[in-house]
Amino acid sequence: MTAKRDRGLTEQAATTAIDQACRMLRLPTIRAQFPDLAEAAAREQMSYRGFLAELLMSECDDRARRRSERRIKAAAFPRDKSLRAFDFDANPSIDAAAINTLATCEWVRKGQPLCLIGDSGTGKSHLLIALGTEAAMKGHRVRYTLATKLVNELVEAADEKQLTKTIARYGRVDLLCIDELGYMELDRRGAELLFQVLTEREEKNSVAIASNESFGAWTKTFTDPRLCAAIVDRLTFGGNIIETGTDSYRLAQTKAQAARTGAL
Numbered sequence: 585m586t587a588k589r590d591r592g593l594t595e596q597a598a599t600t601a602i603d604q605a606c607r608m609l610r611l612p613t614i615r616a617q618f619p620d621l622a623e624a625a626a627r628e629q630m631s632y633r634g635f636l637a638e639l640l641m642s643e644c645d646d647r648a649r650r651r652s653e654r655r656i657k658a659a660a661f662p663r664d665k666s667l668r669a670f671d672f673d674a675n676p677s678i679d680a681a682a683i684n685t686l687a688t689c690e691w692v693r694k695g696q697p698l699c700l701i702g703d704s705g706t707g708k709s710h711l712l713i714a715l716g717t718e719a720a721m722k723g724h725r726v727r728y729t730l731a732t733k734l735v736n737e738l739v740e741a742a743d744e745k746q747l748t749k750t751i752a753r754y755g756r757v758d759l760l761c762i763d764e765l766g767y768m769e770l771d772r773r774g775a776e777l778l779f780q781v782l783t784e785r786e787e788k789n790s791v792a793i794a795s796n797e798s799f800g801a802w803t804k805t806f807t808d809p810r811l812c813a814a815i816v817d818r819l820t821f822g823g824n825i826i827e828t829g830t831d832s833y834r835l836a837q838t839k840a841q842a843a844r845t846g847a848l
Contacts, residue, residue, distance in 0.1 A: 613646035614639050655720040659761075661728050665713040675707050677829030683711065686824065687718045691790060692759050697819050698792040701799070702828030708794035709763055711826070715792065716761045724758035731765040731778070731793075738777035747777070755784040759792060766797035766805045775806045775815070782818040793819060 593601065599619075606615035621642065625635040667687055672680040691698060698715070700708040713728065720726045729737075734754075741750035754760060760781075770778065785791055797805065799816050806812035 611643055613643045617642050651723075652721045655724070655726065656717055659716055659720050659726040659728050661713050661716065663713070664717075665710045666717065667711075667714045670707065670710055670714060675828065677702070677827065677831070678707065678711075679826075682824075682826065683715075686715055686826075689715075689719045689722045689724060691824060692719045692722075692724050695785075695788050695790050697790060697821070697823035699819055699823065699825045700792070700794040700828060701825065702796065703830045703832060704796055705832030706828035706830070708796070708828050711828070712761050712763055712792055712794045716759060719759045725756070726759045726761065727754065727757045728761040728763065731762050731770075732768055734762060734781070735770055735774040735778055738781065739774060742777065747780075751781055751784050754781050755789065757789065759790045760785060762791065762793045764796075765793045766795040766802060769805055769807065772808055772811070775808065775811055779811060779815055779818070782815060786818055787822075791819060 602618055603615060606612070606618070618639065621635070621638055624630075625638065630638070667683065670683075672678060672683075686698065700711055702708050716726045716728055738747065738750060741747045782791060795802075799820070802816060803809060803812050806815055
């Protein structure tokens with residue numbers, strides 16, 4: 585039988601009880617923000633229900649923020665990049681409206697692929713990381729890796745009889761971001777292992793890649809023409825292709841900085 589509580593608590597006793605209850609119920613945000621929210625509620629003459637709603641929503645918002653931070657950390661991005669920081673004016677080859685549509689992450693929900701193709705310095709990696717970050721913030725499980733790093737990991741897993749487990753791990757994430765595909769030639773074994781990962785994810789979970797080579801030049805990376813064609817098919821079927829152009833944004837920035845320095 586539940587003991588009847590004394591409803592005549594002093595302010596100090598009530599504050600202590602709230603602190604203890606928040607600890608027991610694991611409500612750290614309410615525990616931290618309760619004093620300020622209580623004062624604001626008194627000033628604004630909020631109803632009991634309104635005050636309770638503010639408390640609960642603050643806890644929910646903070647939990648959502650922490651989950652988002654954990655997903656972004658788990659994605660293992662090499663650096664922070666956001667769409668807000670991307671200079672579309674300096675990259676006229678890139679359609680801002682198309683990128684903003686991709687930022688809704690509907691393509692991730694549908695398991696569609698994304699290819700970012702363009703020369704070095706045109707913003708491919710920035711967009712890859714930024715769109716991956718958007719996906720993580722919207723609740724998707726994301727993983728970032730370099731193409732060569734992924735292939736090396738798969739080769740080691742195969743040698744250690746852990747390939748099935750490794751492929752399954754990469755198959756479970758909602759979005760796999762593969763950067764720098766095409767920078768180095770892959771031997772047949774490495775290409776075949778990468779193909780297995782793509783096959784595991786086909787039409788189920790999204791893959792986003794960034795490459796400095798057009799699809800026609802991928803035979804330099806995947807030397808087997810039939811395997812190359814199969815990989816291109818996996819990465820383009822029903823997906824999105826964004827061409828970032830040939831003019832290096834980074835080189836233009838460096839030249840502009842040098843010109844400003846010389847003018848001083």
